[in-house]
Amino acid sequence: MTSPTTSAFALPGTLSAKADPALIAGDERHLTAVAETLRRSIAELSERLDAERRRPGGSGEEALNRDLEIHRLSARLRTLRRFGLDLCLGRIVAADDPEPVYVGRLGLTDSTGRRLLLDWRSPAAEPFFGATHAHPMGLISRRRYRWTRGRITDYWDEVFTPEGLEGHAALDDQSAFIASLGSNRSARMRDVLGTIQADQDAIIRAGSQGALVVDGGPGTGKTVVALHRTAYLLYADPRLGHDRGGVLFVGPHEPYLAYVSDVLPGLGEDGVRTCTLRDLVPVGAAAPAENDPEVARLKASRTWCARSRPPSGSTRSRPAGA
Numbered sequence: 001m002t003s004p005t006t007s008a009f010a011l012p013g014t015l016s017a018k019a020d021p022a023l024i025a026g027d028e029r030h031l032t033a034v035a036e037t038l039r040r041s042i043a044e045l046s047e048r049l050d051a052e053r054r055r056p057g058g059s060g061e062e063a064l065n066r067d068l069e070i071h072r073l074s075a076r077l078r079t080l081r082r083f084g085l086d087l088c089l090g091r092i093v094a095a096d097d098p099e100p101v102y103v104g105r106l107g108l109t110d111s112t113g114r115r116l117l118l119d120w121r122s123p124a125a126e127p128f129f130g131a132t133h134a135h136p137m138g139l140i141s142r143r144r145y146r147w148t149r150g151r152i153t154d155y156w157d158e159v160f161t162p163e164g165l166e167g168h169a170a171l172d173d174q175s176a177f178i179a180s181l182g183s184n185r186s187a188r189m190r191d192v193l194g195t196i197q198a199d200q201d202a203i204i205r206a207g208s209q210g211a212l213v214v215d216g217g218p219g220t221g222k223t224v225v226a227l228h229r230t231a232y233l234l235y236a237d238p239r240l241g242h243d244r245g246g247v248l249f250v251g252p253h254e255p256y257l258a259y260v261s262d263v264l265p266g267l268g269e270d271g272v273r274t275c276t277l278r279d280l281v282p283v284g285a286a287a288p289a290e291n292d293p294e295v296a297r298l299k300a301s302r303t304w305c306a307r308s309r310p311p312s313g314s315t316r317s318r319p320a321g322a
Contacts, residue, residue, distance in 0.1 A: 008085055010151035018170045031085055037110045042080050049073040082265060086147035088117060092128050093141045103128045121235040129201035136160035204228045208237050231267035249274045
């Protein structure tokens with residue numbers, strides 16, 4: 001993690017114009033506060049976790065509550081240790097408030113209650129992903145960072161109104177998304193969250209009533225959208241989380257599920273359960289005989305296949321590539 005005496009920016013010489021203090025001094029101050037708060041939070045969580053583990057377990061509901069608290073503290077601590085300053089994805093500036101709002105993989109507040117990072121799944125963060133020049137969603141500018149080993153090695157500003165230029169924007173001929181296409185893509189998809197596009201974000205934040213079908217060919221971003229939607233629903237859907245329910249992510253094989261399990265913690269969730277179809281339905285010698293003749297007839301009929309298709313009212317969306 002970057003120390004308070006180390007700049008969060010490590011811009012190469014070819015981007016010296018972007019290193020102008022007028023462009024990045026505000027970010028430097030804010031990210032220094034983020035770094036200090038992260039260190040404090042990790043230290044406090046570690047102390048609380050140690051105290052909970054030393055506390056007598058008790059019995060019944062008392063023991064259950066203690067275990068749940070240990071699980072919650074452990075999950076939060078793992079997430080904070082997984083990332084450093086690269087918890088921060090970028091910032092937005094609204095037309096009705098000149099103070100930048102910084103968007104993160106998680107929400108973060110300092111000891112005084114000042115919001116340092118806005119969770120990417122919150123409604124207030126939606127313009128960071130969804131704003132376009134046709135529909136700026138109240139923004140005058142947006143900045144996205146590129147992180148390399150815990151330092152910012154590039155950033156991109158998008159200006160939606162003439163007022164945005166007054167906020168010391170650094171304009172170039174690349175957006176964060178176009179630049180990401182020319183970079184080496186990590187097999188673990190660590191930085192995809194920073195390049196989610198407006199049409200993808202619309203699918204991720206779509207309502208959860210009924211079926212949502214995301215249809216597209218290989219490489220169109222279906223897995224990207226599915227993983228982000230999983231994290232979003234766990235955060236935003238009142239029927240999920242806090243012992244009310246969860247998410248089961250079904251994949252085709254174990255290597256795919258290992259990939260999913262690695263990505264989701266980076267989106268703020270590590271409690272998603274995963275399995276393959278083989279785990280759900282016994283096959284071969286392990287498959288029990290179906291004792292109900294009517295059920296056996298239905299499973300063997302073409303009607304079953306027809307009923308397995310998405311209902312006519314399902315939403316079908318084709319996301320942009322990611």
